[in-house]
Amino acid sequence: MTSQPLSLLTQDGTYQSQMALPLDPGSIDCAQLLRDMIMTRRVDSEAIALQRQGELGLWPSLLGQEAAQVGAAASLFPRDVVFPTYREHGVAWCRGVDPVNLLGLFRGTTMGGWDPTENNFNLYTLVIGAQTLHAVGYAMGIVRDGDVGTGDPERDRAVLVFLGDGALSEGETNEAFVWAAAQNLPVVFFCQNNQWAISAPYSVQSRVAVAQRAQGFGFKGIRVDGNDVLACLSATREAMAAARSGNGPTLIEAFTYRRNPHTTSDDDGRYRSGAENDVWESLDPIERLKNYLVGSNKIDQDFLSKVGAEEQELAEKLRAGCRALPNPAPDHPFRNTYAEMPKELEDQMIEHLSFVETGA
Amino acid sequence: MTSQPLSLLTQDGTYQSQMALPLDPGSIDCAQLLRDMIMTRRVDSEAIALQRQGELGLWPSLLGQEAAQVGAAASLFPRDVVFPTYREHGVAWCRGVDPVNLLGLFRGTTMGGWDPTENNFNLYTLVIGAQTLHAVGYAMGIVRDGDVGTGDPERDRAVLVFLGDGALSEGETNEAFVWAAAQNLPVVFFCQNNQWAISAPYSVQSRVAVAQRAQGFGFKGIRVDGNDVLACLSATREAMAAARSGNGPTLIEAFTYRRNPHTTSDDDGRYRSGAENDVWESLDPIERLKNYLVGSNKIDQDFLSKVGAEEQELAEKLRAGCRALPNPAPDHPFRNTYAEMPKELEDQMIEHLSFVETGA
C-alpha cells in the first residue's frame, strides 16, 4: 500500500529524472542549497553544544532532516508564509531569521524570539498540530485578499506549514485538512516523516504512508525522499505553485529520519537501536548533494573552504550571541498579556516589581 | 472521484445482486426489516406530534433514514455494542430499547433514559463526534478481553458506532479513525450521510465522498445506498464480521437524506428547497422494501394490517408513556455527580431541598 518515496538523486550523487518530480537541475543554484544545508547543520550542532554547556535548557536537533527543510524552503517566494513546528531551524535559516534568535526560546529568555512578520516565518509552535489550523486561517486570508490565482507572479502567494509524522494523529491537524480541502485553500502541508514521535515509531500512528492521508480528504498527497534536497524542492515547488494559482492544497511527505534523540533531554537508547541510525547516516543528505555537485563539477574545494569559513564565523556568532541574549525584564509577562494592562494586573506587577527590587 | 452508492434494490422493488454486497435475500427475514422500519417511522412521527403538543422540547427526526438504521442494526449480534448519535431511534428500536425511554432526554426528564448495558446500546451523544472515541476504547476493551478473532461465533464481538456527515469534520472523529486503524480494532463506523449538518450541505465539509475518508487512514470505506435496507444490511454485516474476526475497522457511508428539518426547532425553508425533498420522498426506503416484498409475494395485506395494528398500539403506548415519564427528583443531580456525595455538595443539596420544599 505504501509506495517507495520518490527521489531524484541517488546517494552516490547520480541525477535521475522523474515524471512526478519535474525539475531542471540546471536552473537551480545547487551550491546554495548545499551551503544552506551545511550552515543549518552547523546551527544545529552549535546549539547542541550550547545545550551541553548549560547555555540552553533544551534543543530539538534536526540532524538528518536538512534536505527536507532546505529543499522545501527553496520553493518559497518572500511573500509566501511559513508556519513551522519547533524543529525547522533549516527553514528559519533559509527565510533569513537570525539563528541567534532561534536560541532564546530554548534558553528561556523568550517564548518567541523573532518578529513573525519580518520574514513571513511564524513563531515555533510546541503544541503538536496547532499551527496547521493557523496556516489554514492565514490561507483563508490570502483568498480574501484576492492574492491567489490572479496569474500575477508578484501577487499570488500561499502558505507552507510544517508538521511531523506524530502530528498526523492530532484531531486539529485533520481539521486543518478538512478546511483546506473543502475550501480549496492555498496551503501546502509539509510533513517530515522522521519515523519517530519521541519514542513512538510511526507504526503507532498509522499503517499507511503519511502522504496517503490526503486522499481521504480529497486532495493530493505525494511521498518524496526527504534526504534528497532536489526531490523535496521539486515537490514543494509544484505544490506551492498549485496552491498559489488556486489549485488547492497538497500534503507532502518527506520520508527521512531523526538521527538524534527527540531533544537533548531524550534518551533514545531506551527505544531504538543504533543500527537504524547507521543506515540513515549512510544516507546523509549533505553527502548526497555533495556527491552530486562534486561529481558533476558544480562545486570545487574552494567553494567548500569558503563555506567552511562561513560556518566558523556563524559558530562564533552563535556562541557569543547566545550568551548575549538579554534576559527578559521582570515586567515582561505583565506588559505583554493584554494590549492595555488591566488595573488588577498592574497592581500585581507593582507588587511583583517591589519583590524583585528588594531582591526577595 | 465519488462513486455511485451501491444498492441491491431498485426503487420499484427489483433485486439486483452486487459483487461488493454479498447477500442471500432468501436467508433474511425481510418482513421483519419492513416491520422495524415501519415501527421506527411511527416512533418518529409520534415523537414529532408529541413535540408539537408541547410534551417534548425537541425531536430530531429520522424520516428517510429508516433503511440505513434498520439495515445496520440487523447485522448485530446481541453481544455487539452500539454507540449512537442522537438520531438512531431506529437502531434503538431494533436493539430492544423501550421507545418511551427515548423520549425522556427530549422531554427534559433525564439526560440519558436507559441502561446502556441492558441492550448494549449506549446513551445518545449530543457532542458531535465524541462517541466515536468511546467506541474505539470499547473496541480496545474487546481486544483485551480476547473476544475478537477467536473463531468462536458465541464469543467474537465488535462495536458499531454511528455518526453523521457533519461529524467527519470534527477532530475527535478523525482521531478515532487513527486509533482504529493503527490498532486494527473491531469497530465499524456507520456514517449516515444525510447530506446536511443542520443548514450545512455536505459540500461545506468535503468535496469527496464520506467513504473515501477511510482510505486516508488505511482502512476500508464503502458507500452504499442508504435508502436500501438490504444494501445497508449486507455492507454492515460484512464489516462487522470482518471486525469480529480481527480484520479491523470499516467506514460505511450510507448515502441518504434527512427529509425533515434538523430537529423540530429547525426551519429548513431558510436553506434548502422542497424540490430536493420531493426527489428523496420518491426514493422512500419503506416503499422500496414494500415494493420488493409485495412484488415477490413475501408479504401480503394481512401482514401489513398486523403491522398497522402494532403501530397503533405503539403510538398509544408512546403517548401515554411520554406523559407518564417521571420528573426527576430535585436531589437527582446531587446524587449522581459522584459515587459518594462530597460534604460540600451534600450541604448544597440540603440547602436546595429546603428551597424546593418551601416552594421557594
Add this chain to the structure above:
Amino acid sequence: MTAQPSTMPIAHALNAGLRDAMESDDKVMLLGEDIGQLGGVFRVTDGLQKGFGDLRVVDAPLGEAGIVGSAIGLAMAGYRPVCEIQFDGFVFPAMNQITTQLAKYRHRSDGKISLPVVIRIPVGGGIGAIEHHSESPEAYFAHTAGLKVVTPSSPQEAYDMIRAAVRCDDPVIFLEPKRNYWLKGEVDLSRIPGPLEKASIVRPGEDLTLVAYGALLPVARKVADVCAEEGRNVEVIDLRSLSPIDDETILRSVERTGRLVVAHEASRSVGLGSEIASRVQDAIFHSLEAPVIRVTGYDTPYPASRLEEEWLPGLDRILDAIDRSFSY
C-alpha cells in the same frame, strides 16, 4: 443606520452591532456553523451573509478547533474574525486553540502580534434545552490570562459591547445570555461604545450590593424591587466584564453598603463568585459587615431541564442570601 433609539431584542441588537462593525471595517468577518443562510440557530447573524457575501460570513465545517484555529490564522493575516460557537457546551473542542494559542500569542510574540478575535457563545440555561445547551463556561476563560471575557445584559449593552469587542485588539470571549435573546429594550444606534471592562451600577442603593451579570440581571433588578418594598435599598451592579473585573466599581459600592451578594448560574466552586468574594474580603476587610455570599448554580452537571427552574439561582435564593447577609 438611524440615530433614533429603537426598541429591539438582544438578538437584533447583536445583529445590528455586527452589521455596523462589518460596514465600518472590511477586515471584520464572521465564522461559524450555520451562520450563513440560516443566520445562526439564534438568528444573530440573520441576513449578514446576504449583505456581505460568503467570503465574509463563512459557514464553517463542523469543527470548533477549526473555527478558532483558523480565526487565529485570519487574525495573523490582518483580519478581525468573529467566531460563533453554536452552544456553550460545544466550545470545549476549541479549548486548546483558545487557551494555548489565542490567549498566549501576544505574550509569545513579545507584544508584537495582536490577535483581535472575538468568540461569541450563547450561554446559560433556562430555555428547556437538552444536555450541553445550557452551560455557563465563563470560569474557564476568566481563569485564562490573555483573554477578555464579557457579557451584555440588555439590548443596548449588546449593541455597544459587540462593537467594542470587535474593535478590541485582544481576544474577547463574548458570552450571550441566550435565555434573554428576545428580551427587548431601547437601543440608541448612534451611541459610541464605552470601555469594555467597566462594570455598571444599574440601580443605586445603600444597604447591600448585588453583583450579577448576563441572564441574571433582570432577576437581580426584580430582587432589588422586592427588597425595596421591604425597605432595603439594594445596589445592583452589572459586572459586564468578567475578565478583567472592574474591582473599583465593586469595592466603592461595598465600602458604602458593607454587604455583598454575588449571583451567577455557573457552578459555585472556583467560579466568578469565588473570585469576587476573595478580592473584596481582601481589599476592604474592615468594611464588610457580613461575609460575601454567593448564589450560584450548584456543583453538579447542569440538570435535566425539568429541574432547571429550581436549580438555577432565582429570586428566592437571592433574597434568602440577602436575608442571611443582613442577619450578621
Add this chain to the structure above:
Amino acid sequence: MTAQPSTMPIAHALNAGLRDAMESDDKVMLLGEDIGQLGGVFRVTDGLQKGFGDLRVVDAPLGEAGIVGSAIGLAMAGYRPVCEIQFDGFVFPAMNQITTQLAKYRHRSDGKISLPVVIRIPVGGGIGAIEHHSESPEAYFAHTAGLKVVTPSSPQEAYDMIRAAVRCDDPVIFLEPKRNYWLKGEVDLSRIPGPLEKASIVRPGEDLTLVAYGALLPVARKVADVCAEEGRNVEVIDLRSLSPIDDETILRSVERTGRLVVAHEASRSVGLGSEIASRVQDAIFHSLEAPVIRVTGYDTPYPASRLEEEWLPGLDRILDAIDRSFSY
C-alpha cells in the same frame, strides 16, 4: 513488595503505586504517549510495559482527545484506565472529552455507569522548561462538577494517592508536581491508602493557617520554619484534594488561628485560592482576624523560564503575605 519503609523519590513512588494497582487488579491499564519502552518522559511508568505487556501499557497515538476518549470507552467495557498526559500544557486537546463526557457520564446515566478513569498530569513550573511545560491547570478541573482533582506532595502521599485514585469509581485528575518528582522521602509500601478527599495538617500551629498543595508544600514547610524562628507558629495544611475540598480541616484550623494564607502556582484569578478564601470568609466570618490572603502565580501567561524563579510564589512572597495578615 516489601513491608519495610524505603526511601524513594515521588516518581518511583508513583511507579510502585501503579505497579501495585496493576498487580492487584488486571483491569487496570495505562495509556499515554511514550509510556512504554521510554517509561514516560519522567520515567513514572518505567518498566511497566515490560512487566505487564503492551496490551496493558499502551503507547498511544499522538492525540490527547484519543487518549481520554478511548479511556472512557475502556471504562465502559469494564477497564480502569490510567491515562498519562505528557505535560500540563497538552491536556487541552482532551478538554472536550474530560468536561462534556467523562465528568458528566454518571449523571447522564442516572448513576448507572461509573467511569473509573485516572488522568495523570505532570504539572507546574520551576524546571526551566519551554512554553506549555509549566502550566498549572487545576482550576479548570476543580470547576468541573463530576471530576475529582487531587495532588500529592510527598513520596508516601504519591504512593497512597495513586492507588486510591485507581480504586476510585469517579474520574480523578491526578496532578503530579513535576519539579518535585525527584524529591525523596520514606515510603511505607504496606500502608493502606486513606481517603482521597482529606486535607492533612502536615505541621500544627496556632497563629496562622497556611494552605498549599503539590510543589509548594516544601516551600510552605520552609515558611513555617522561618516563622517559627520569629515566634510565629504556622499551621501548614496540605490540601491534597482540590475537588472536593476538605472544608472541615481548613475551617477547624482557621477557627483556631484566625488567619489564613493560601498559596498556589496557578494564576490568581478564579483559582483555588479564590475558592478557599470565599468559603472560609463565608463559613467563619467572625473567626477571621484578617482577610484570607492569596499568594499565587500572576494573571499572565507562564513566563519564559529565565523569569520563573521570581514569578513563582516563593518563600519571600508567602512570608510577606503572612506579615500582612498579622498586620490586621
